[in-house]
Amino acid sequence: MTFWSRLRSWMNATLRRPRMESEMDAELRFHIETRAEDLVRSGVAQKEAMRRARLEFGAVERVKEEGREARGVNFLDELRRDFHYGARVLRKSPGFALVAVITLALGIGATTAIFSVVNAVLLRPLAIEDPNRVVFLEEYWQGSPGSISVGNFIDIKKQSSSYAEVSCSHNASFNLETRGIPERVDGEIATFNYFRTFGVQPIDGRVFTADEDTPGHTPVVVISERFWRTALHGDTAVIGKPIRINGLPTTVVGVMPKTFDPLLENSNLWIPAAFTPAQLADHDDHYLNAMARLKPGTAITQAQSELNVIAERLQKQFPLDDGDRSFRVRPLVTVLLGDQRLSLRMMLAAVGFLLLIACANIANLQLARSRTRQKEIAIRAALGASPNRIVRQLLAENVVLGLAGGAGGVLLAYWAVSWIVAHGPVEMPRLEESRIDASTLVFACFVALVSSFLFGLAPALRSASTRLNEVFKSASGIVSGSRDRVRSLLVVGEVALALVLMAGAGLLIRSALMVSHVDPGFDTTNVIVGRVGLPEAAYHDPTVAQHTFERIMTAAAALPGVESTAVVSRAPLAGGGSTNGLLAEGKELDLANLVNSQLQIVSTSYLSTARVPLRVGRDFTPQDTRERTLVAIVNETLARTMWPGADPIGKRFACCESGPKGRMDPVWHEVVGEVADVRTQGLDRVAQPAFYIPMAQMPAASWDWIGRTMDLVIRTRGGAVPVRDLQSTVASIAPEVPIYKLSSMQQKISSTLERSHFDTFLLAIFAGTALLLSSVGIYGVLSYMVAQRTRDIGIRVALGASQSQIVWGILGFGLRLTAIGVAIGLAAALAATRLLSSLLYGVRPSDAITFAAVSLILLAVALIASYLPARRAMRVDAIVALRYE
Amino acid sequence: MDKQLDLLQGTLDMLILKAVSLGPLHGYGVLLRIQQISKDRLEIQQGSLYPALYRLEHQGWITSEWGESDNNRRAKFYRLTAAGKRRLQTETEKWNRMADVIAGILGTKPEEV
Numbered sequence: 001m002t003f004w005s006r007l008r009s010w011m012n013a014t015l016r017r018p019r020m021e022s023e024m025d026a027e028l029r030f031h032i033e034t035r036a037e038d039l040v041r042s043g044v045a046q047k048e049a050m051r052r053a054r055l056e057f058g059a060v061e062r063v064k065e066e067g068r069e070a071r072g073v074n075f076l077d078e079l080r081r082d083f084h085y086g087a088r089v090l091r092k093s094p095g096f097a098l099v100a101v102i103t104l105a106l107g108i109g110a111t112t113a114i115f116s117v118v119n120a121v122l123l124r125p126l127a128i129e130d131p132n133r134v135v136f137l138e139e140y141w142q143g144s145p146g147s148i149s150v151g152n153f154i155d156i157k158k159q160s161s162s163y164a165e166v167s168c169s170h171n172a173s174f175n176l177e178t179r180g181i182p183e184r185v186d187g188e189i190a191t192f193n194y195f196r197t198f199g200v201q202p203i204d205g206r207v208f209t210a211d212e213d214t215p216g217h218t219p220v221v222v223i224s225e226r227f228w229r230t231a232l233h234g235d236t237a238v239i240g241k242p243i244r245i246n247g248l249p250t251t252v253v254g255v256m257p258k259t260f261d262p263l264l265e266n267s268n269l270w271i272p273a274a275f276t277p278a279q280l281a282d283h284d285d286h287y288l289n290a291m292a293r294l295k296p297g298t299a300i301t302q303a304q305s306e307l308n309v310i311a312e313r314l315q316k317q318f319p320l321d322d323g324d325r326s327f328r329v330r331p332l333v334t335v336l337l338g339d340q341r342l343s344l345r346m347m348l349a350a351v352g353f354l355l356l357i358a359c360a361n362i363a364n365l366q367l368a369r370s371r372t373r374q375k376e377i378a379i380r381a382a383l384g385a386s387p388n389r390i391v392r393q394l395l396a397e398n399v400v401l402g403l404a405g406g407a408g409g410v411l412l413a414y415w416a417v418s419w420i421v422a423h424g425p426v427e428m429p430r431l432e433e434s435r436i437d438a439s440t441l442v443f444a445c446f447v448a449l450v451s452s453f454l455f456g457l458a459p460a461l462r463s464a465s466t467r468l469n470e471v472f473k474s475a476s477g478i479v480s481g482s483r484d485r486v487r488s489l490l491v492v493g494e495v496a497l498a499l500v501l502m503a504g505a506g507l508l509i510r511s512a513l514m515v516s517h518v519d520p521g522f523d524t525t526n527v528i529v530g531r532v533g534l535p536e537a538a539y540h541d542p543t544v545a546q547h548t549f550e551r552i553m554t555a556a557a558a559l560p561g562v563e564s565t566a567v568v569s570r571a572p573l574a575g576g577g578s579t580n581g582l583l584a585e586g587k588e589l590d591l592a593n594l595v596n597s598q599l600q601i602v603s604t605s606y607l608s609t610a611r612v613p614l615r616v617g618r619d620f621t622p623q624d625t626r627e628r629t630l631v632a633i634v635n636e637t638l639a640r641t642m643w644p645g646a647d648p649i650g651k652r653f654a655c656c657e658s659g660p661k662g663r664m665d666p667v668w669h670e671v672v673g674e675v676a677d678v679r680t681q682g683l684d685r686v687a688q689p690a691f692y693i694p695m696a697q698m699p700a701a702s703w704d705w706i707g708r709t710m711d712l713v714i715r716t717r718g719g720a721v722p723v724r725d726l727q728s729t730v731a732s733i734a735p736e737v738p739i740y741k742l743s744s745m746q747q748k749i750s751s752t753l754e755r756s757h758f759d760t761f762l763l764a765i766f767a768g769t770a771l772l773l774s775s776v777g778i779y780g781v782l783s784y785m786v787a788q789r790t791r792d793i794g795i796r797v798a799l800g801a802s803q804s805q806i807v808w809g810i811l812g813f814g815l816r817l818t819a820i821g822v823a824i825g826l827a828a829a830l831a832a833t834r835l836l837s838s839l840l841y842g843v844r845p846s847d848a849i850t851f852a853a854v855s856l857i858l859l860a861v862a863l864i865a866s867y868l869p870a871r872r873a874m875r876v877d878a879i880v881a882l883r884y885e
Numbered sequence: 886m887d888k889q890l891d892l893l894q895g896t897l898d899m900l901i902l903k904a905v906s907l908g909p910l911h912g913y914g915v916l917l918r919i920q921q922i923s924k925d926r927l928e929i930q931q932g933s934l935y936p937a938l939y940r941l942e943h944q945g946w947i948t949s950e951w952g953e954s955d956n957n958r959r960a961k962f963y964r965l966t967a968a969g970k971r972r973l974q975t976e977t978e979k980w981n982r983m984a985d986v987i988a989g990i991l992g993t994k995p996e997e998v
Binding site: 004024030031058062063 | 911912913916930931932933935936937939940943945954956958959960961
């Protein structure tokens, strides 16, 4: 009751301040005037009565002030005054304020920018219904996860009871002609319940039905809102209209909202999977993404144990396909965003360190200032301000600083986020959604307030506990040593944090240097690559497909500036690719004896065009046709894995197809050459076993595996080949067929390194800033020390100390602080950089060279930062210093 | 007794509560009422009355509303709340006990020790 009345009265007083004031005025006026009336009635003259009434009442303003205080209004008033005072104090020392605000803006800006990226990429929920219940199913074989085969998918779907929906899809791209020119569009081939699994409805039309998801049904497609707006110009009557996909008229049945991108693949369209009976029985081709929605109340661990049982059953049922294969279920969000966590957390930790260093710096500055302000504070205390009040006032000053720094930080973050979105790695999902929004602003405010308390509280408490008599006792204000210790500790901490950041950045830089010296395994200069996919409808016949690619190669080779051309099923760094299990001749047909190896189907000109060095044996020739001995060329890693220590030439292995007597009838390929390892997955990825077979000898079925899609590889004479020429060359041979993902090999290489370079670049900037800030910290402490000890130094000089002794005294102190910081930092960095190991190539997380280098850099910078104050100390004139007192 | 007494520290609140317990009063009315009951023997700083009134209102012992005064002007009238009534009661008891004790001490004669 009383609490509420108090709160109400306080609220009334605070929120309706003007009204309270006018009421108080009226009340007091009423009192005085009524009193005067009474006096008049008792015979006093009108004018005199008013004067006496006022006199009797006393000081009206003081009464009002006490009245306000009684209502608790004063707290806010004082706070406002504290802020005013704080702002005024800061205005009076603009140098300090500027340095502090810039330092803080750097810290808060970096933190806010990285937070908004983390918020967009990791924290924001996926745009699907109840995302926590959606899981991703994978196969697990020979220690690595992989896609699921149709047969396994169907068996899991039939035999499991943990899920409300089990659906699958696989990525595909399609030739499309909607804008007059053939183009390639990314999409997915999905089962009809794919959309239901994610619980998202189309914005127009419907998704496909179970009936449409069967072989032989007239083709239908669900398109994305983005595709509808761009390619179809937002045609409102699009539902029911046909568009030509891979040469087939396909009816649009629905449009999905633009937020719908559950696998973060930027899919433009979805086509029904319509698995054929043969596909449904196939347990051997693993290419599906399987997604499921857990039934309410079913835990993911239950789903996993159910999968284990199913896996055991399938292992027995299909020993050849599923021999030692198991299944794994993980939350979809982990599968999609798990990879981003490490580097984003690293960034967040880095900016957190940066912010701490910034705070330590400002705390240092404040501590230095608090000495010069001791008198001011002592006078306030002597005039009756309570320690509480003084702390509050000093904190208010810091909050003013914090908010100003926060405002600057948000501006900086705004710019930084747009830079990150523009230059960040393309492969980071949802990065483009990063922006400064309400939640980031709240975050920035919170960071600003917390940091102002961080850097403000210690100096404020210290000032408030200042003993008055000590301050007034001596004009020079001999300050206790403990304040110096706090400042030294802050510097040590800064140096340690800076070292951790520099060690991290140093490792990444060294790793990037290592990668840049890696031999990709072929000549990457003057090579252009583009993909060409032939639609199945017109190019079903393998010989037609092969001849078409051969004609495209010949036509492209005739273009001016082209030296030679080739095709390959997956060019290096083009991403994706397929792997096969190889069985060396003489080994038992058993899953454990299979060597998983990447398959490259190539034209005979490929190895010479890409200039992959031939180690032994021969290259493919036009004579290597289907009618002759089936041949293969292996890379060094495969040769080493399959026939350790032996010459691979003439050896045979089985793969890729089975003979006329069924699956147990091996088809042998004879190794005719061995070539260098090519880093097909990226320069920072170790080469995997790989083998090449000539296009003329590829099994007919493999045209389906590769989707009749090949990379056209063009070696130029150094000049550019116009894109338009290539497009028209391909279209002149295969009408409606586009050439896409066209870029030079150098571009492909740099795009695979984009991500790690981006991480490295950001961390290097943070580390550089940290180095700068901590050297400012060292400089500040030493300059302060020199200023404070001018008299001591003067005495020492007078007593005969040499200049070098004075200089070394200061330098030694600075270096001692730095060395302690470096030692602590090294220990911390050793622990921290272990987390980076997965981001490093060719460098151990505890790389001694990196650690030594960053320590030396830090010490050198500290030496420079210490030298400036030391030089000032050297110039102290004994006479001047002593007379000064 | 001609000489007016200064108010004891902390007693003004109690007197105000008592005054408004007899009926709603405006600030000036509170002053008159206390002077009337005390037969002008107490000296009250008129100005100090208002901070006390606000404090009591802030604590919820009294509540106020605007009304019309005897001289037909708008004035703020204070009234005792239920909480204020209880407060006045306990304060009165405390005061009486204290007064007894003090009177007892002050009335002690040498032979009684």
